[in-house]
Amino acid sequence: MRRSRIALAAGFCLSFFLGTLLNLLCVPGFDHLHQQHRFRDGATPAPQWPATGSPADLLRQLRARYQEVIRYREHRAALPVSGRLRKPLERRLMDLAQRSASSHEQHRVTKSGSEPAAPEPTFLSPQGAGLLDLSLRAPSLGCRDIANRSDVRYLGSGYTKAVYKLVLNRSLSVALKSVDFGGHDIQNCVQQYRDLQDCYRLASYKIVKEMILLQRLQHPNILQLYGYCYQDSNDISNTLTTITELGSPLEMIQLLQSSWEDRFRICLSLVRLLHYLAHSPLGSLTLLDFRPRQFVIVDGELKVTDLDDASMEGTPCSSNADCFMEFPARNFTLQCSVEGKCQNMNEKRNLYNAYRFFFTYLLPHSAPLSLKPLLDSIVNATGELRWGIDETVAQFEKVLYMYRNGLYLSNMTHTPKAEYKQVVDVSIAEEDYRCWPSYHHNGCLLSVYNINEAIDICESHSQCQAFVWTNETTWTGRQLVFFKAGSINFVPDHGKITYLKSTG
Ligand SMILES: Nc1ncnc2c1ncn2[C@@H]1O[C@H](COP(=O)(O)OP(=O)(O)OP(=O)(O)O)[C@@H](O)[C@H]1O
Structure with a gap:
């Protein structure tokens, strides 16, 4: 327990350091841009931080976020969330709400004394549930799975959260998401309200909301929630880290080239x-x-x-x-x-x-x-x-x-200009040429529906002298075919078929 706290504290120190570093590197006016982007199509505006903020303002925002989270949680009736998972989450939410209210009522007088008992860090990682339980829909990873790790790698951050990559058991890569102590959300709030504890709580509601949605919305195109962990860090108790499926950022430029x-x-x-x-x-x-x-x-x-x-x-x-x-x-x-x-x-x-x-x-x-x-x-x-x-x-x-199903191919009878000789269990080494958009950087690797389409492509490329029918398919089940500029370098290759263009 102690070791895991130290590890997470180290993680958050790293988060704070990287966040601060990012802030230093950030172009001026990023904050303004962010607000514009986020709400330009008529959405609810983000909290506009006042020049100076009163504790009552912050409390109002905390209550609004708490109520929002509760609204998302209340739709439970339609959902198969087990009591075992629900209870601790409810308790955390109640803790957050009660503590945010009491911290203002007892303002600075009994702050340290009002801390609730330490959380159970492994309530989502019940005894005996190991990594194999990941096949289950319910979140199964907890603090002990991510504790004491030195191989955490920073991936990215936004306005509120920072995301890290962690490889568990040398096999499963996960993303850890937590409030970014050096991020714009926390920094702006602290600047206004001078209360890191409650600013943290305000920001952490976003993660709680996200976690509830990830848990409740189950779809192949929604990232899977593997678990979560409450730990003390940066002098803040019960900081929340979610553990989710890992992805890679969507790069539009890269996509346009695919x-x-x-x-x-x-x-x-x-x-x-x-x-x-x-x-x-x-x-x-x-x-x-x-x-x-x-x-x-x-x-x-x-x-x-x-x-x-x-x-x-x-x-x-x-x-x-x-x-x-x-x-x-x-x-x-x-x-x-x-x-x-x-x-x-x-x-x-x-x-x-x-x-x-x-x-x-x-x-x-x-x-x-x-x-x-x-x-x-x-x-x-x-x-x-x-x-x-x-x-x-x-x-x-x-x-x-x-x-x-190849229904996009023309119905005309195919009459190739050349003849193509089939050679089984061989492929052609090198002799590549580039085409676009290829699945291979240095060669011309394209997907086709059938042999006729491959022949059509070969005939439309002036360099093409042969093609190799690989035994690989794309996500739609189409065949991947390597188009080649020559056919000198034959190599034995089980399962592949090479087609040689024999007449021009
Ligand atoms: N599971 C993940 N795997 C890989 N990268 C991720 C994952 N989740 C988030 N990221 C990266 O981290 C960045 C920040 O995460 P996220 O968007 O949740 O933070 P945020 O503070 O809400 O950001 P924003 O300011 O865009 O609202 C994302 O832009 C994304 O590139």
């Missing part, structure tokens, strides 16, 4: 995610802070990681004019329902953000020619919010079906 198939996969995973969020057990959820940095990539799939700005609140209205959505390039007015709620606002906000940040860049560009009209209609319909998410996901699945 194959259409991979870019389509990102858009498809996003649409499937938005479909789930529109029909989630908590009702229709919107991602108020919808930017590419809120997502990570795990094995080629897009997953949402930052859920602290997710909202399930509907927008009340008395007329259509109340259902106004403002985006930088376009505005929309949605219908106000007879029940006095803006119709499908959460879903449509997500959809338009998906269009403007993802579809418009990733979908049509270098797509198979015959799929272009369908892709264009998806881009246009989402850009004008003509379709809801149900129709959008149906159209995406149609594209996937057509692509996976």
